[in-house]
């Protein structure tokens with residue numbers, strides 16, 4: 001009996017139409033294009049402006065795009081994993097709603113929350129369900145409406161984040177393609193450095209928490225930056241060594257798009273030239289759970305069967321990790 005591996009067999013993506021440029025942000029807070037570009041690499045980001053729409057709106061669009069592109073019947077999907085840090089609402093799972101809306105009526109679903117590592121951790125979870133042999137089609141969606149938790153008077157956070165969604169389909173593979181290895185880590189030391197203070201069970205919403213702006217994302221950027229640079233590079237280098245991969249063997253690095261300087265530090269440690277690094281931070285900013293699938297979405301036509309790909313992410317919590325994947329199909 002051949003071993004089952006879990007391969008990505010389709011990709012979809014969606015970003016909202018509204019473009020928030022550095023120039024526009026410069027009229028909102030004390031900042032400028034030169035500072036934002038040189039310190040982060042972001043030139044513009046997309047913002048979901050549709051009244052009354054949340055993360056599910058974008059997740060549904062990305063999933064529908066994947067389904068129609070890959071000619072997949074939603075009724076054949078066994079499971080929908082919704083990776084997000086900005087669910088539509090507390091308690092009622094966003095993934096469950098998304099699954100119903102896309103017609104995945106035979107699937108079960110839940111949300112997976114690990115800040116900017118949500119999608120990477122979701123890849124691991126999706127792969128395990130496939131490798132078990134019990135599930136044949138697992139849809140993993142990464143989507144975040146970061147604009148719903150960003151304070152647009154705080155120049156240290158509003159310049160980084162954007163909204164977006166991406167989706168991938170995992171299916172069994174018997175040629176040895178798909179997920180090969182992973183290193184996933186977390187450390188609660190990061191809880192105080194990247195968080196939303198109010199709205200959870202420790203500090204439920206009140207007039208006071210609203211008056212104190214405690215429902216917005218807070219980030220100690222310097223600390224997060226330091227941990228991100230060393231940890232993302234560490235696991236990426238480690239997964240290469242563990243799998244005897246040299247820089248020549250690696251076709252692509254798919255890094256979380258939080259800051260171009262963090263991406264550069266990781267690729268430098270891996271000895272990878274720039275043209276092997278997927279990059280879209282300039283267009284979308286940090287879309288949290290959507291950065292990795294949106295990279296695949298943008299670069300899908302350049303991917304070839306057998307390509308060696310390293311995914312790497314770092315996020316709040318702290319959470320971080322790297323995965324080694326062999327790409328399973330040629331561009332259509």
Ligand code: UT7
Pocket residue numbers: 030031032035036039040116155156159160194220221222224225228257258259262286288314315316
């Ligand atoms: O997705 C996973 C989690 N997030 C991350 O990985 C993000 C990690 N952190 C970062 O990317 C960076 O720390 C930031 C982009 C958030 C900030 O960049 P930095 O190079 O660490 O800047 P800084 O906070 O050290 O600030 C340097 C200076 C300060 O001024 P002084 O004290 O030197 O006079 C800030 O007040 O830049 C100032 N500053 C700004 N100036 C213009 C901070 N934000 C801005 C701004 N425009 N938007």
